[in-house]
Amino acid sequence: MPPSSSPYLDTDAWGRALLRGAASWWHLLHFGAMVLVMALSPSTYNRANRATTSQYIYASTWQVLPWFTALAALLSLVLIRIVVVTALSYGLSQYALQMVVRVLVLELIPLSAALFVALRAGLTFNASLIVTPLKSFADPSPPLSLASLRHQYVPRVMASTFAVLTLAMVSSVIALVLAYLTVYGLTLWGLPGYTRTVGQVFDAAVTLGFALKTILFSLAVAVVPMAARLDPYQIATEDTVQPGAVRLFLVLLLIEAASLVVKYI
Amino acid sequence: MEPQSESPSPSPSAIARVERKAILLLILISTLVLGFLLYVMYARGVFESTQQLVLISDDAEGVIVGMDLTFAGFPIGRVRRIELAPDGKARMVIDVPRKDAHWLRTSSIFTMERGMVGETHIRAFSGILTDPPLPANSERTVLRGDTSAEIPRLVATTRALLENLENMTGPESSINTSLGHLNTVTERLSGRYGMLTGVMGSEENAKKIIATLDRTNALLAKTDQRIYGPNGVMDGTQAAVTQLNAVLKEASVSLKKVDAVLAEAQAVGANARVASTDLGALRAEVEISLRKVSQLVDEVNRKWPFARDTELKLP
Numbered sequence: 001m002p003p004s005s006s007p008y009l010d011t012d013a014w015g016r017a018l019l020r021g022a023a024s025w026w027h028l029l030h031f032g033a034m035v036l037v038m039a040l041s042p043s044t045y046n047r048a049n050r051a052t053t054s055q056y057i058y059a060s061t062w063q064v065l066p067w068f069t070a071l072a073a074l075l076s077l078v079l080i081r082i083v084v085v086t087a088l089s090y091g092l093s094q095y096a097l098q099m100v101v102r103v104l105v106l107e108l109i110p111l112s113a114a115l116f117v118a119l120r121a122g123l124t125f126n127a128s129l130i131v132t133p134l135k136s137f138a139d140p141s142p143p144l145s146l147a148s149l150r151h152q153y154v155p156r157v158m159a160s161t162f163a164v165l166t167l168a169m170v171s172s173v174i175a176l177v178l179a180y181l182t183v184y185g186l187t188l189w190g191l192p193g194y195t196r197t198v199g200q201v202f203d204a205a206v207t208l209g210f211a212l213k214t215i216l217f218s219l220a221v222a223v224v225p226m227a228a229r230l231d232p233y234q235i236a237t238e239d240t241v242q243p244g245a246v247r248l249f250l251v252l253l254l255i256e257a258a259s260l261v262v263k264y265i
Numbered sequence: 266m267e268p269q270s271e272s273p274s275p276s277p278s279a280i281a282r283v284e285r286k287a288i289l290l291l292i293l294i295s296t297l298v299l300g301f302l303l304y305v306m307y308a309r310g311v312f313e314s315t316q317q318l319v320l321i322s323d324d325a326e327g328v329i330v331g332m333d334l335t336f337a338g339f340p341i342g343r344v345r346r347i348e349l350a351p352d353g354k355a356r357m358v359i360d361v362p363r364k365d366a367h368w369l370r371t372s373s374i375f376t377m378e379r380g381m382v383g384e385t386h387i388r389a390f391s392g393i394l395t396d397p398p399l400p401a402n403s404e405r406t407v408l409r410g411d412t413s414a415e416i417p418r419l420v421a422t423t424r425a426l427l428e429n430l431e432n433m434t435g436p437e438s439s440i441n442t443s444l445g446h447l448n449t450v451t452e453r454l455s456g457r458y459g460m461l462t463g464v465m466g467s468e469e470n471a472k473k474i475i476a477t478l479d480r481t482n483a484l485l486a487k488t489d490q491r492i493y494g495p496n497g498v499m500d501g502t503q504a505a506v507t508q509l510n511a512v513l514k515e516a517s518v519s520l521k522k523v524d525a526v527l528a529e530a531q532a533v534g535a536n537a538r539v540a541s542t543d544l545g546a547l548r549a550e551v552e553i554s555l556r557k558v559s560q561l562v563d564e565v566n567r568k569w570p571f572a573r574d575t576e577l578k579l580p
Contacts, residue, residue: 051280054287062286166294173297196340199308200331207305 024231028247031227032219038146038154049155056159060117061166068116072171073178075112076104080175080182097194100179101201105172106210111256113167114217117160118225118248157222164218206263213259217252224248310343315360316401318342320375320387322409325355327385328377334359336389341365344387357387357407369399375407381416
């Protein structure tokens with residue numbers, strides 16, 4: 001077999017794959033930017049769009065909020081209990097509260113909320129979308145119309161973003177309350193010390209990083225699967241994996257890693 | 266999940282209800298975010314009125330921004346800034362809430378302790394709470410206690426101690442030698458002659474000591490017989506003492522006689538003194554007679570025709 005016919009050394013195929021990947025990422029960024037601009041535009045929120053957005057918010061947040069909150073509270077309680085008891089047995093109880101707040105509120109709960117929304121809302125609704133598959137890199141899809149963006153995609157993106165933010169925020173507050181109750185019990189005497197501990201954890205950089213990370217998580221969950229579904233280059237590959245799932249997890253991983261790097265290194 | 270698929274043509278009332286719930290969620294999340302932000306700001310002490318305290322140390326390792334300053338275990342301040350002064354000292358700027366500032370007095374002492382595990386602690390101690398309050402923007406030097414810095418010294422000391430212990434417990438060590446000697450002495454003590462063997466070093470020497478004691482005993486018996494026995498030294502001595510007593514009595518009589526002789530001699534002496542007094546009067550009379558003779562001679566000389574010397578001569 002001549003070397004030029006080897007699939008591993010086919011530079012044309014590698015080049016096409018590289019270009020396709022770059023075009024796909026560019027499509028993701030372009031779609032995300034357009035949706036964000038639309039979402040920030042006041043003209044998007046006419047009566048019809050408000051109703052549509054409300055319906056999506058209701059479906060993605062209101063319906064799952066009790067279940068997710070209960071599940072998050074249960075897992076938080078288990079983790080808090082484990083951390084507090086372990087720290088107590090090692091005589092490090094003064095650090096247990098900080099650890100609980102850092103582990104749960106800053107790291108686990110935003111990630112859990114993002115994954116939950118991604119699995120339930122971000123990926124599943126792709127099945128309902130009807131797009132025209134395009135089979136060739138040389139024949140890209142025509143640009144999306146602003147009207148379809150405004151009426152079809154922006155409400156979904158807004159709803160998913162809102163869902164992640166709401167679930168993360170509610171679960172974080174509940175985790176903070178549970179941490180206080182686990183450590184101090186049903187008394188108000190521990191409130192000044194607890195407040196001080198929370199204040200020590202949430203300094204300006206950490207608070208900003210927490211907010212930024214949660215917002216980026218929510219945007220990634222809302223935009224990446226939808227952009228992948230609308231990406232003609234992703235469709236052309238005809239993967240068996242849900243479109244955008246791998247890319248979403250990659251983006252979430254990058255955001256989490258960047259957050260950890262900024263926070264702890 | 267999909268509104269269109271669940272209800273393709275929702276009624277206006279259902280849409281209104283969903284909108285209300287969505288708005289409720291918006292209000293909820295806005296309230297939560299705002300409340301959380303306000304709580305964190307309150308926890309960070311943004312709304313507190315504070316005064317500044319500067320603690321100066323030669324090393325601020327382990328001190329981080331946001332760390333507490335505690336008094337009696339209660340946090341009364343928070344490190345706001347750490348900076349390096351031009352003189353190379355670390356300056357820790359601490360915000361003390363005014364409601365807690367009364368715990369800090371002019372005589373307060375500040376310490377910074379760093380343990381092996383855990384974070385650094387900055388503590389304040391106010392021994393005399395009646396002293397004047399610490400003024401704002403005061404600068405105090407912090408006393409530093411560093412456990413990990415003590416470890417090398419502790420390790421060096423421990424090593425020296427272990428070396429000493431090793432030397433002490435070695436096979437050629439003094440303690441081992443002493444214990445060997447003690448063992449030897451104990452063995453000797455438990456031998457035939459007991460402690461005497463231990464003290465004298467061997468049974469031969471102990472035997473000699475015992476023989477010496479026997480001979481001494483015999484000698485003492487003989488001595489007792491010679492001194493206190495019949496016709497012994499003590500009998501002779503007693504007779505001599507009796508004779509001496511008689512001699513002393515005789516001597517006492519002789520002394521009495523000497524005393525009488527001395528009394529007579531004293532009388533003789535008194536007479537001699539009287540005689541000496543008479544001799545004085547006799548001498549005065551002789552002198553008077555001589556003076557008269559001399560005056561007579563002078564008279565004769567004056568009356569003598571060839572006498573030219575008219576000088577009057579006193580006797």
